[in-house]
Amino acid sequence: MNRKILSFFLCLVFAVSAQAQKIDIITWEPVANGVWKAVVGNPEAIDLLKAAESKPREEALNRMPSQDFPAVLNEVKAELIGGKTYLRVPLAKDELVYGLGLNFKRMNHTGQVMELHVDHYGGKDNGRTHAPVPFYVSSNGYGVLINSARYIKTHVGLTARTDHKNPPKEIDRNARNGWSSRPRSEEIEMMLGAPGTEIYVFAGPTMMNAVQRYNLFNGGGFIPPKWGLGFTHRTPTLFSDKDVEEEVNKFDEKGFPLSFVGLEPGWHTASYPCTFEWDPRRFPNPEEFSKKMLDRGIRLNLWLNPYVAEKASTFDEFAKVSGTHKVWNGIVPDLTLPRSNELFDSLFTKEHIDIGVSGYKIDEVDGYDVWLWPDFARFPSGLDGEQMRQVYGTLVQKMTTDMFRKKNQRTYGLVRASNAGASRFPYVIYNDYYNHKDFITALCNSSFIGVLWTPEVRASRTGEEWLRRMQTACFSPFAMLNAWADGTKPWTYPEVYEQVKDVALLRMQMIPYLYSTFAQYYFEGTPPFRAMQLTEGFFPDLDAKAEGKLDGTKNPYAEGKRKEVKDQYMMGDYLMVAPLFAGEKERKVILPKGNWYDFYTGEFVGNNQTITAKPGLDHIPVYVREGGIIPMTEAKLRAQKPGEVLPLEVRVYGKEPGAYTLYDDDGVTFDYEKGNYTQMLLSTTKDKKGKLRGKAKMIKGKKNQYGKINWVFMTK
Incomplete structure (x- = not known):
């Protein structure tokens, strides 16, 4: 009996060993100008780029300068063990890593552990976020994408291996001379639960060039309709058609701009889960209502989550193509199947698009775990819950964009989850988190990963905070007041209403500049709103370490933090925006090389230096580059x-x-x-x-x- 057990375990060991495969040489294949791909092991049938179905804009890519493959990436290593893929990507001593998802607290992720995982943002940059895009751009001027629809455990310059050529020095902590609780290593290590993956490399020579190639490879950015760049107001959840008309009338009476109105869950006959059909009590004639709004120059945007209620007229058909688990007690259609898309297309076209609805707000496609389907859920296509979670937000964006495309009609909407490959979809990410400063960090970070983010306005404690939030929203991709819960209005704080109206009207004045900036996104892959790190002439020496203060409870290892510029950004090629937050009377602004001028006055403010901005309450600090x-x-x-x-x-x-x-x-x-x-x-x-x-x-x-x-x- 003991021999049989020993024989069994020996066979098991040999079987596991047989599955292990170390890949020392990875073959890189050029797939576009400045873009290379490597295939490791056996990639799964679904991946992030397949879900998006984006096609490279080869003509635009070919207009970019040719660039050699980054030599350092010839040292990428991979291992396949037990159905999992392990990757090791070299990292130079002073190299900084940006991207790796829509993060809200920090920009450079060197020294961080993350698991890239679609989820609500929970207040920590740990990889669980609305767009955990597994793409990073290096300060050395190249980008790397791991094209897998799996959660990806990532250690960025943190793991010190015994086989490293240049391991960090062992330092005695007692000496307190350069000791660190997180010694810098020479690699980024990743692990994903799949027997293989594709890896893409995007050449520079600059960080901006790498981001441009990434966006263009994914179809380029999008150009929203002009009305999408106007001001939008989302009405309280149970508003009726008459309530909406009265709201629009008030906007006009107050002289406040309004281009489109968002209808929240109350427009459905049922929501959480949804029917996608108009409630006749609140909207007895939706076609007439939509036409009336369009005649006034107002577009409609409908809230939804894609989980089908049993009382929906289409429930039985959707049930044939849905997964094993429910969300909000509604069934979850498998959007990788053509039949699911056909059912939504038929329903949405008839109920919404044919009568003049112009877009959607797609909610609840991100998490938390207690709300979404579990990882062990299964779908008719064969996908499991983990894979579907990583791509569902992308699939909904693609499906709805295609519906409008059939009508040759552009749309512009909101979504809660996205991933790699989605640059071409006309959607902006939003969430329930509400930290103003972190909103700006997210706006900066969005530029590294091919998505857009809105620092929407919902509520404020003071008129000053209200104005500061509104000023930021009007210098963002989506100028939105979201009043679904509390019915706030632009004039809720009368003491700052004139300033709020001024910045909203300024937004309307700037549409020609904004529209041309989005055209650059489409034609050149240039993010319309971008971090300073992507700006020519921006000096990087602010990333030096600052000493942490030793504290036995709060900071027992005295972990240092890097100084980061994450509260100012570029809007297009010429404008630099530096938001002020509630309670601030002034702020520091870092000016890149070249002369910079005050947007409002035209006065010279500085060149390659840090200035102190004191704009008062009326304005958000905005500066223009020389020749702007x-x-x-x-x-x-x-x-x-x-x-x-x-x-x-x-x-x-x-x-x-x-x-x-x-x-x-x-x-x-x-x-x-x-x-x-x-x-x-x-x-x-x-x-x-x-x-x-x-x-x-x-x-x-x-x-x-x-x-x-x-x-x-x-x-x-």
Whole structure:
């Protein structure tokens, strides 16, 4: 009997050993200009890029400069053990790592342990977040994507292996001379529960170039409809059609801009789970209501989560293609199956899109574990709960985007979960977390991973906080007031209402600049809102370590923290935004190399230095780079309609010539993808007396939707 047991265990050991495979040489295959792929082991049938079904924009990629493969990545190692994949990626001594998901507390993740896992954000940068994109960009100018729909355990420059060539020095803590509780290692190590994966590398030479290649490889960014860049207000959850009309009337009476209205769960006959059908008590004639709103220039956006209620008319059909577990007591359609998409397409087109609804707010596709399906759930396609969790937000974005595309109609909406490959989808991430400073850090971090994030406004303790939050929202991808729970209005704090209205109207004026910035996202892969680390001329020496103070309870290992610039950002090529938060009268702003000017006055403020901004309550600090050209239009309550011609004000900053390409199209269709758009070169040159003169020249197309141009030279 003992021999049989011994024989069994020996066979088991040999079987496990047989599964182990060490891969010392990884073969990299070029798949686009400056992009390479390696296949390790046997990747699973579903991955992040397949879920997104994005196609590389090869023409745009080919316009980028050629670049050699980053030599350091020739040293990537992999092991396949017991159905899992282990990766080791080299990390240089002073290399910083950005990306690895939508994080809210920090920018550089060197020295951090994370498990990249779709979830609600729980207040810690531990990898569980709304967009745990397994893509990072290195301060040495390249990017790496692990294309797996699995949770990925990641140790960034933290694991000190016995086989390292240059292990960290062993230092006696008692000497207190350079000792660290987290000695820096020379690798990023990752583990994922799959028998293989794809790895992609995106060349630089700069961090921005690597991010651009990543975005373009995933289809490029998107251009939202013009109305999407206006102001949006989400109404209380049980509002009726009459309530919404009264709300719109109040906005107009107050002279406050409004381009689209969000309807919360009460528009359904049932929600949590959902029917996706209009409640006749609150919306007796949704088609007439939608038309009335459209006639006033107001678009409608509908809240939903994709879990089907038993009382829904389509329940029986959805039940045939749904998973083993429910969410909010509703069934979960398998969105990797064509039939699930066909059912949603038929229902949503008939009930929503055909009557004029313009977009969706897709809720509850992220977590927490107590709400979402478990990892051991199974779906008809064969996917398990872990895989589906990593891609579900992407699948819903793709499905709804395709519905509008069939109508040749652009959309712009909100979503709670996303992942790699989703750059081309017209969705902005939001959540229930509500720390204003962390919102700005998330806005910066979003630029590294091909997603957008909104620092929405919901409530405030004071009028000052209300204004500061509103100022930030109006300098973000999605200018939104979310009043679903408490019914707040822009004028809830009358002591700051005029300033709130001023910044909202400024947002409307800036749509030409914003729209052109998003066009860069589509054509060049350039994030419209971006971290300072992606900005040319930004000096990086602020990442030096700061000593932590020894504390027997709070900080027994005196862990140091890196100084990070995570509270200012670029909006397009020329504008730098530096938010103020409640209680602050002034703040430090770091200016990159080159001359910078105050957006509001045109006055010179500095060059390659740190300044102190004291803008008062009325303004959010905004600065313009030398030669900056900012196209603006008149302050309107609604976004520009197709065919509507508006005057153009072109603001010029600095004393040196500059140029800016103003992009325009019909603002609502996908015809721009067929080349139906215009580009106007706005440029300045010096005359014989050294005075700047402005010139506008059409370089593509014949006529845009802007009329008379008024050049305003802000710097005297």
